[in-house]
Amino acid sequence: EDQVTQSPEALRLQEGESSSLNCSYTVSGLRGLFWYRQDPGKGPEFLFTLYSAGEEKEKERLKATLTKKESFLHITAPKPEDSATYLCAVQGLTRGGSEKLVFGKGTKLTVNP
Amino acid sequence: KAGVTQTPRYLIKTRGQQVTLSCSPISGHRSVSWYQQTPGQGLQFLFEYFSETQRNKGNFPGRFSGRQFSNSRSEMNVSTLELGDSALYLCASSLEHRTANTGELFFGEGSRLTVL
Numbered sequence: 001e002d003q004v005t006q007s008p009e010a011l012r013l014q015e016g017e018s019s020s021l022n023c024s025y026t027v028s029g030l031r032g033l034f035w036y037r038q039d040p041g042k043g044p045e046f047l048f049t050l051y052s053a054g055e056e057k058e059k060e061r062l063k064a065t066l067t068k069k070e071s072f073l074h075i076t077a078p079k080p081e082d083s084a085t086y087l088c089a090v091q092g093l094t095r096g097g098s099e100k101l102v103f104g105k106g107t108k109l110t111v112n113p
Numbered sequence: 114k115a116g117v118t119q120t121p122r123y124l125i126k127t128r129g130q131q132v133t134l135s136c137s138p139i140s141g142h143r144s145v146s147w148y149q150q151t152p153g154q155g156l157q158f159l160f161e162y163f164s165e166t167q168r169n170k171g172n173f174p175g176r177f178s179g180r181q182f183s184n185s186r187s188e189m190n191v192s193t194l195e196l197g198d199s200a201l202y203l204c205a206s207s208l209e210h211r212t213a214n215t216g217e218l219f220f221g222e223g224s225r226l227t228v229l
Contacts, residue, residue: 042222043220043221043222046219101156101158101218102158103148105155
C-alpha cells in the first residue's frame, strides 16, 4: 500500500529563516510526487510535480527535490505569506489510469514577521 | 476561468440521516475525484470518476457513493450518517487524457459536514 509520511508536523520560522520540509514515501511504482499548499478554509493548491529521482523544481522561494525515497521542500528566506499547510502526495502506477493521490498529513508552517 | 465549485459549503446533519454533496468541475475537466479531510487522518481518497465511470475507489464503506453526469458534474452521497463522518469533503478536477494522468488536481473549497 502506498504511504506518505511528512515531517515535522509543525514548523515555526522567523521571517528570512530558511528551512526544509520532509516527505518520505513508499509506492509500488512512482508515477509522480506532488506538493500542494493549503490555506485555512481553502482546498489544496497545486505547487509542483516531480517525476524522477534527481529532479528539482523551483517557484519563488520554494524549491522541491526528489530522491528514490524522499522529497524535500526547501523554503528560502520565507515571508509571513508563506504560512500554510504544505501537503505531499504520491501517485502510483495503476492499470487503466487513475488520478488517485495518496497524501501525507502535512506540515503546518508558520512564519513570524 | 471559474474554479471547482462545491455546494453546499456548510451543513449540519444528525446521525442516521443522509447527505448529498455536489461538485462542478472546471470547464473541460473530465476527471473528478473526492477526498475526505479530517484532522486525524488527513486527506483520504474516496473515489474518482472519469466520463461517468468510477475509475478508482478508496477504502470507505458502501455508505459512501458517488456518480458523475454527462456534463462532468459529480455528486457524492453518504447514507446513514455517523459521528465519524464529520469532515471536510473536497472535490478535485483535472484535465487529463485517457492515456496521460497529470496528477495536477484543482480543488474546490470543500463542503464541511458536521454530524450531531
